[in-house]
Amino acid sequence: MPDLSNMNGFVTAAGSGIGRASAIAFARAGAKVLVTDIAEDAVEETCEAIRAEGGTAEGRIVDASSEDDAAAVVDEVVSRWGSLDFAHNHAGLGTAAQPFTEQKRESWQRLFDVNVFGLMSFMKYELIQMEKQGSGAIVNTSSVSGKNGSPGLSPYNASKWAVNGMTQTAALEYADKGIRVNAFLPSATMTPALRSWSENSPEEFRSVTEGIPMKRVSSPEEQAAAAVWLCSPESSYITGTLLNVDGGDCILGKQ
Numbered sequence: 001m002p003d004l005s006n007m008n009g010f011v012t013a014a015g016s017g018i019g020r021a022s023a024i025a026f027a028r029a030g031a032k033v034l035v036t037d038i039a040e041d042a043v044e045e046t047c048e049a050i051r052a053e054g055g056t057a058e059g060r061i062v063d064a065s066s067e068d069d070a071a072a073v074v075d076e077v078v079s080r081w082g083s084l085d086f087a088h089n090h091a092g093l094g095t096a097a098q099p100f101t102e103q104k105r106e107s108w109q110r111l112f113d114v115n116v117f118g119l120m121s122f123m124k125y126e127l128i129q130m131e132k133q134g135s136g137a138i139v140n141t142s143s144v145s146g147k148n149g150s151p152g153l154s155p156y157n158a159s160k161w162a163v164n165g166m167t168q169t170a171a172l173e174y175a176d177k178g179i180r181v182n183a184f185l186p187s188a189t190m191t192p193a194l195r196s197w198s199e200n201s202p203e204e205f206r207s208v209t210e211g212i213p214m215k216r217v218s219s220p221e222e223q224a225a226a227a228v229w230l231c232s233p234e235s236s237y238i239t240g241t242l243l244n245v246d247g248g249d250c251i252l253g254k255q
């Protein structure tokens with residue numbers, strides 16, 4: 001496990017699934033973690049899980065689409081612990097599958113408010129703080145859907161291409177300022193939503209897993225490990241990477 005003791009940061013959407021696993025993994029690696037999510041109970045549950053293992057966590061309700069919340073969460077980490085060493089921008093909305101021509105502008109807008117404009121705001125305040133420090137690592141959650149096309153998922157797919165573009169552009173702009181910016185690209189992951197779908201539609205779920213080279217979906221912990229590693233000193237020469245965490249899915253060119 002990478003050593004992140006003496007590092008402080010936060011995770012957005014850390015109340016469930018990959019975000020919760022990430023907050024726990026950062027804390028297990030020794031970091032102090034501000035656990036943020038829009039859902040209050042979920043924030044508290046993640047904090048309790050971290051504290052039960054002896055880790056350090058504080059919770060804050062944060063809407064990942066809000067520029068004010070982006071500024072406030074960066075300020076809070078710095079005023080509590082003195083620096084912002086890592087940020088995992090994990091929040092992202094999905095969409096119901098629909099043909100392009102049936103997608104509504106409002107649903108694109110709602111999704112872009114979190115996945116694109118929200119991420120832009122969080123990265124902006126993180127970069128301002130990290131530039132003052134001359135150090136820091138940002139990791140964004142993208143998706144294998146942001147690599148090629150995803151029929152039926154046009155707003156989601158486009159938003160994750162935007163995540164990749166923001167990641168690589170910021171990586172270049174800040175590469176000589178001690179700041180690294182990377183993204184990891186999950187494929188299907190066993191979050192609570194996927195678990196209930198797999199239980200309700202076992203045949204469809206089996207056909208999904210059969211199509212994955214490793215013949216299974218990932219666990220949230222396997223995704224979280226990538227987030228922690230990309231923020232750790234162990235990946236010190238890596239910036240602008242878009243790391244597939246997909247059991248080999250992208251090699252098939254399916255995504």
Ligand SMILES: NC(=O)c1ccc[n+]([C@@H]2O[C@H](COP(=O)([O-])OP(=O)(O)OC[C@H]3O[C@@H](n4cnc5c(N)ncnc54)[C@H](O)[C@@H]3O)[C@@H](O)[C@H]2O)c1
Binds near residue numbers: 014038042090092093
């Ligand atoms: N689960 C997968 O198979 C998969 C695959 C690829 C990418 N992703 C990415 O993972 C992220 C979603 O995480 P998950 O799959 O662990 O989901 P999840 O459903 O388990 O958790 C989503 C969390 O986001 C929180 N949330 C929703 N809106 C928010 C907002 N406006 N501000 C702050 N928090 C908010 C919810 O309260 C919840 O705790 C997205 O960025 C998504 O694109 C997931």
